[in-house]
Amino acid sequence: MRITLAAQGLIPCKGYGGIQRQVEWLTTEMVKMGHQVTLIAGPGSSHPMCEVRHAVTNDECRAAVPKDTDIVHLHAWKVEVPFPTLNTERGHLPDYPRPQPNWSFISARHAELHGRKTFVYNGFPVDAYRLAPSK
Structure with a gap:
């Protein structure tokens, strides 16, 4: 698939x-x-395995999405794009209407706060971290 991931920041x-x-x-x-x-992120962003496009504003993010993308996965961007979209929300949406079906949340409680039942935990490379009883 041709997937576009978009996140604000570096x-x-x-x-x-x-x-x-x-x-x-x-x-x-x-x-x-x-x-x-294709990764869309803030100026100065890079990734050794894919094309990176830079955006700061909603208009820049929208314009940076490749025309042949199959799906856009938005992380913290509240922007509409003319492609199938998944929005992963990690915060709260007090200024937004009830999330549409294409919103993903990060815990059962987080989903419940937004009137949903489905969620996907954040993943991380466990082999990159040393587990210990204290920090």
């Missing part, structure tokens, strides 16, 4: 950047699975 992130890390990891895994991925 990828890879420096220091804090949970959403950006999630999108970077997701991009890597999708490319490994054979998908053609």
